Amino acid sequence: MTAHTPHRDTDRETVPFWFDPLCPWSWITSRWLLEVEHVRPVRADWRIMSLAHLNLVQRHGEGLSDDYRALMARAWGPVRVCAAASEHSGHSILGPLYTALGTRVHQQRRRDDPTVITEALSEVGLPDSLATAALNPELDQVIIASHNEAFNAVGLDVGTPVLRVRDTTLFGPVMTPTPRGETAGRLWDGLVLVAGTEGFYELKRTRSRDVKPSFE
Template identity: 75%
Template sequence: MAKEQSERDAVPFWFDPLCPWAWITSRWLLEVEQVRPVRADWRIMSLAYLNLVQREGKGLSDDYRNMMTQAWGPVRICRAAAEHSGRSVLGPLYTAIGIRFHNQGRHDDPTVITEALAETGLPESLAAAATSTEFDQLIRDSHDEAFNEVGLDVGTPVLRIGGTALFGPVLRRAPRGDAAGRLWDGLVLVAGTDGFFELKRSRDRSVKPSFE
């Protein structure tokens, strides 16, 4: 019999709703929940904080800088939602936002947030958090929990396995079923290896994320 969610090993997963690669990895982690005794523990990081503050905006194009400025909004709303209803709301809200941003391609649609809040049973008033700095310190605290360990030369996704925080896995599409479980098993092996530091290959920039 599968373990109840409360009996499963928590896997902290840091996301920014804007990142398509984190979105794919998050969908893989949900697949892993179906075949391994783990559960996703959703946490937030901020691409805006990482790129504009910690990295001081170095090397950013004007377009990317503008996108990072706009990236504050969704993550602030996620933090406000967690304060309103508890951290357990982050998973459903992330899914509601992510489907609209990534699967439906509605990045510039201002109704995405209000729709996602309504779908998750949250008040529309939380949308006002997008332009407020009220929760920024809490965002930084959550962000720093991951990035103080993995470093500033990576982005999202970040997850923690057995006490070891890792950047990735970065995937073009989310493996399903047994394939999702096998990838998880490999990461557990890597994370549990004493002295493990890095495993990476360069990404072909022509490869685009697939949200199938």
């Protein structure tokens, strides 16, 4: 077996990936895409979307429990902070900030801990003052513009994660736990294959209620 030769950044294919920091399934898929970066010539391009906008506005809150509505109302906060961070330090900060937030929210299971945002900002070298963006609705139009870029292409009958493979925007892949190494690479190869097939639209199986996101 030969050692893996790292790909040069100039050789890598850019893969736009839209995330909401609170979505556990997006988190798992995002960690898979980072694994793919090690074994295939790709590079994630992190972009923001809003589960709150999707579920409460575009879908009019249909079928949501009171608890989930409350969660969606709170979901604006972290993604607003991501938007503010991007305005402050540039688009490239989104990947590190997403990792810092997601590690605390999902890996450490601290979704309701108010210190998560300031800790994550500090970890990536951003000022704590950006945490106030969580309550600033003036950032929502920036978020919605990025959100619409994804959902105008993929449609409203899906959720997150959303990514673009070349010219095809797709919901998924949804999986648990995160595939690692060459297993991650083979999944990427399959995604490229189906995305490049003219007329391909859907491939899905029902997820039973006892399947929970695993952050291994």
